[in-house]
Amino acid sequence: MIYILVFLLAALLLLLLFIERGDWLAPAPIVTLSFLFSVACAACNVQQWGIDLGLQTTATIFSGVLLFALLCLLFRSVTSRGSTKNPYEVPDAPVRAIRLSIGCQIMLLAFFLFATAVYYWQMRSSFASLGVTGRNWNDMMSTYRTASSDIDLSDLTSMPTWVVYTYNTMHGLAFVILYVIINNFFSEEQTWRRDILLVLCCAVYLVSTILRTGRLPVLEYAFAIALMAWIIWHRIHGWKRTIHLGYVIAVIAAAIGILALFSALRWLVGRTNSADFFSYITSYAGGSIQLFDLYLKNPVPANGIFGQETFRGIVSAFGRHFDNGLTFSWQLEFRYSNGIMLGNVYTAFRYWIYDFGYVGWLVMLALYAFIFTALHTHVKTYNPVGRFDSALVIYAYIFISLVMLPIQDVLFAMDFNPGGIYTLICIVFFGWLIIDKSPRQGSRQKGASEGGPYHVRV
Structure with a gap:
């Protein structure tokens, strides 16, 4: 069944690319491509994992992807009805540089260093509380990861609220800065060379993510870069124009590089898996498919907490402050397949089916389709020309989903x-403050504006 699923997803992807006129990063094609990659990775381990994909699993995955695609097309048709804007008829438009003064860049870099330093200082305190100070980095991070996911030990790894929100502020700023860098890279003035300090801010942010024992932000940032560059490039050259083969090859090479980096970061975030690159990536991307099949064949009974898995972040936050009965571990059960530990990630479908059954699964598919179709349609037809594009940055921030x-x-x-x-x-807020706060009455027609209180020139 797994090879049939690969074929069906591949055929659906080709059809969607034809419908979307080659827009690879439209919601329907990217979700189909992601599932195709994961299922193909699982297929590479058929013998090793003893995969025997059930009919229910095959039908759920393919029908889920197909329904998502159909809902995306439906919502796009509904939201564009009555609109006079067609992305394939929107005229090409140049990109104006967003120039931040050296003083502004220095302040941003100083804040990023401060946020990273205080987070590291709190990490050292957690290491001391766990009794692992002085060990090698991998051992300390591995112990920290285990304690963070253990509800009985989480107090030893919890961060003060002000430290958490300082980091979240840096997280938001990191995406605003990324937008400025990519915008300037494609601008007529090519001012990105003046943004070295902003590039350092991004580098500091990525280093700080390692302290949080996670590599997902690395993928999050990589796909945000891809999406922003894709949208801005097409705004300049038009959506009718296709990208040169050389760029496609470069993107493939970059994707392989990102996956290699993702694999190499295992040691820094406390992962103990010593598998080779190919085995590790296929296990990470494809293990969830086999685990989802195992879950459907042997489901875990729900415990009655509304949205425990689907909305676990907001539910657990509510539990910490208002109802201790809603405090629970985020960790799902670990499972073995053919004697091999595959982990505890089961696809997003598992969360929705566990909490709400197949009706909730359909509702969540529709919700995803509506949110991302609305954002994608908006950024394809709207060009802020020198202003902060909050919709694009928010879209890039959640695109990893x-x-x-x-x-x-x-x-x-x-x-x-x-x-x-x-x-x-x-x-x-910071996009508006840093980029849009400067007075520019009539300046967009004349060129650069005078800098505002934060010395921003657009």
């Missing part, structure tokens, strides 16, 4: 919590 659907739910299970909502607010 589409890519990760075959593995886990990121948008609602991980980002829908007080910290994630605060990060979104930071993106909108």
Whole structure:
């Protein structure tokens, strides 16, 4: 059945690319491609894992992807009805540089260093509480990871609220800065060379993510770069124009490089898996497919907490402050397949079916389709020309949720919590403050404006 599923997903992907006119990063194609990649990775381990994909699993995955695609097309048709804007008829438009003064860049870099330093200082305190100070980095991070997921030990690894929100502020700023860098890279003035300090901010942010024992932000940032570059490039050259083969090859090479980096970061975040690159990546991307099949064949009974897995971030936050009965571990059960530990990620579909059954599964598919279709349609037809594009940056921030659907739910299970909502607010607020706050009456027609109180020139 797994090879039939690969064929069906591949055929659906080709059809969707034809319908979307080659827009690879539209919601329907990217979700189909992500599931195709995960299922193909699982197929590479058929013998090793003893995969025997059930009919229910095959039907759930393919029908889920197909329904998502159909809902995306339906919502696009509904939302564009009555609109006079067609992305394939929108005229090409140049991109104007967003120039931040050296003083502003220095302040941003100083804040990023401060946020990373205080987080590291708190990490050292946690290491001392766990009794692992002085061990090698991998041992310390591995112990920290285990304690963080253990509800009885989580107090030893919890961070003060002000440290958490300082990090979340940096998280939001990191996406605003990334937008500035990519915008300037494609601008007529090519001012990105003046943004070295902003690039350092991004580097500091990525280093700080290692301290949080996670590599998902690395993928999050990589796909945000891809999406922003894809949208801005097409705004300049038009959506009718196809990308040169050389760029496609470069993207494939970059993707392989990102996967290699993702694998190499295992040691730094406390992972103990010593498998080779190919085995590790196929296990990470494809293990969820086999685990989802095992779950459907032997489901875990729900415990009655509404949205425990689907909305675990907001539910657990509510439990910490108002109802101790809603305090629970985020860790799902670990499972073996053919004697091999595959982990505890089961695709986003597992969360929705566990909490709400197949009716909830359909509702969540529709919700995902509506949110991402609305954002994608908007950024394809809207060009801010020199202003902060909050919709594009928010879209880039949550875009990883589409890519990760075959593995886990990121948008609602991980980002829908007080910290994630605060990060979104930071993106909108600081984008407006840093980029749009300068007075520019009549300046967009003349060129650059005079800098505002934060010395921003657009």
